[in-house]
Amino acid sequence: AQSVAQPEDQVNVAEGNPLTVKCTYSVSGNPYLFWYVQYPNRGLQFLLKYITGDNLVKGSYGFEAEFNKSQTSFHLKKPSALVSDSALYFCAVRDTGFQKLVFGTGTRLLVSP
Amino acid sequence: GAVVSQHPSRVICKSGTSVKIECRSLDFQATTMFWYRQFPKKSLMLMATSNEGSKATYEQGVEKDKFLINHASLTLSTLTVTSAHPEDSSFYICSALPTGGAYEQYFGPGTRLTVT
Numbered sequence: 001a002q003s004v005a006q007p008e009d010q011v012n013v014a015e016g017n018p019l020t021v022k023c024t025y026s027v028s029g030n031p032y033l034f035w036y037v038q039y040p041n042r043g044l045q046f047l048l049k050y051i052t053g054d055n056l057v058k059g060s061y062g063f064e065a066e067f068n069k070s071q072t073s074f075h076l077k078k079p080s081a082l083v084s085d086s087a088l089y090f091c092a093v094r095d096t097g098f099q100k101l102v103f104g105t106g107t108r109l110l111v112s113p
Numbered sequence: 114g115a116v117v118s119q120h121p122s123r124v125i126c127k128s129g130t131s132v133k134i135e136c137r138s139l140d141f142q143a144t145t146m147f148w149y150r151q152f153p154k155k156s157l158m159l160m161a162t163s164n165e166g167s168k169a170t171y172e173q174g175v176e177k178d179k180f181l182i183n184h185a186s187l188t189l190s191t192l193t194v195t196s197a198h199p200e201d202s203s204f205y206i207c208s209a210l211p212t213g214g215a216y217e218q219y220f221g222p223g224t225r226l227t228v229t
Contacts, residue, residue: 032216043117043206043220044157051216090156099145099210101218105156 002027002095006104013081014112021076021107023091032094033074034101035065037087044090050074061085081111116140117209119221126197127229133193134224136207142187143209147218148180151204163190187212197228 003026013019025031032051036044048059050067058064065076074091091104116139126132136146144165149157161182162170169182179201181193190209194201204225208218 034217036220041204041223041225043119043222044208046115046217046219049217094216100147100159100162103156 002093002098002100002102004091004093004102004104006089006091006107008107009105010108010110012110012112015083016080019078019081019085019109019111021089021091021109023074023076023104024072025074025091025093026072027093027095029096031074032096033065033067034092034094035059035063035074035076036090036092038090038106039087047076047089081109083111083113085109086111115211115219117207117219117221119205119207119224121224122222123225123227125227125229128198129196131193131195132197132226133191134205134207134226136190136192136209136221138188138209138211138219141209141219142212143190144187144212145210146184146190147208147210148182148190148192149206149208151206151223157206160192194226197226199228202226202228 005024034049035047038044048057050057055067063078088106090106092101094101118137120135146163148160151157160175163182163184165184171177184190206223208220210218
């Protein structure tokens, strides 16, 4: 069975500092990994994905994530946080051969001025 | 590109009535769409997978007679909450998987349902 863990309910960071939002996963096959962001009362916006290839993937709004197979992790990062990055971030995994996404519980990112 | 719309964005209905939510992929075709439910400060719970031209696949514990899903075209799926009760009040979000091998789903903006 697929599962995703986001160990932090909330991450606080000052504007201009680097940020990391953690995600670990469990799948039986090869994982397809995704990060989505949700602003209040809105749907989810796609940020980036890892399917295959280079372990470091770059996405929208300056975000990137690193796929680490040995640690089964896919942490989201950004070199310099903006106040406007404050939102709810979801990591999701899809097992090869399946269409369903399994989501983590979400991490609220709060970037202070 | 890859825009998904939902209508209505917000609806209030009385207990016992039915309400229909539409999900449309505006600039792509989607053989498969998904319906999620999100509780406050919680993750998304997949309710069902909607496939164009066939019956939806419901997740365990989701009543298919209560949450009717129809996917009549490659750009439209509808969720009808029948005989709504206050406990059905929630934020419902749909997503669409572009036809042709795309990996990521694209999400609608969500529908806030309040049952009084």
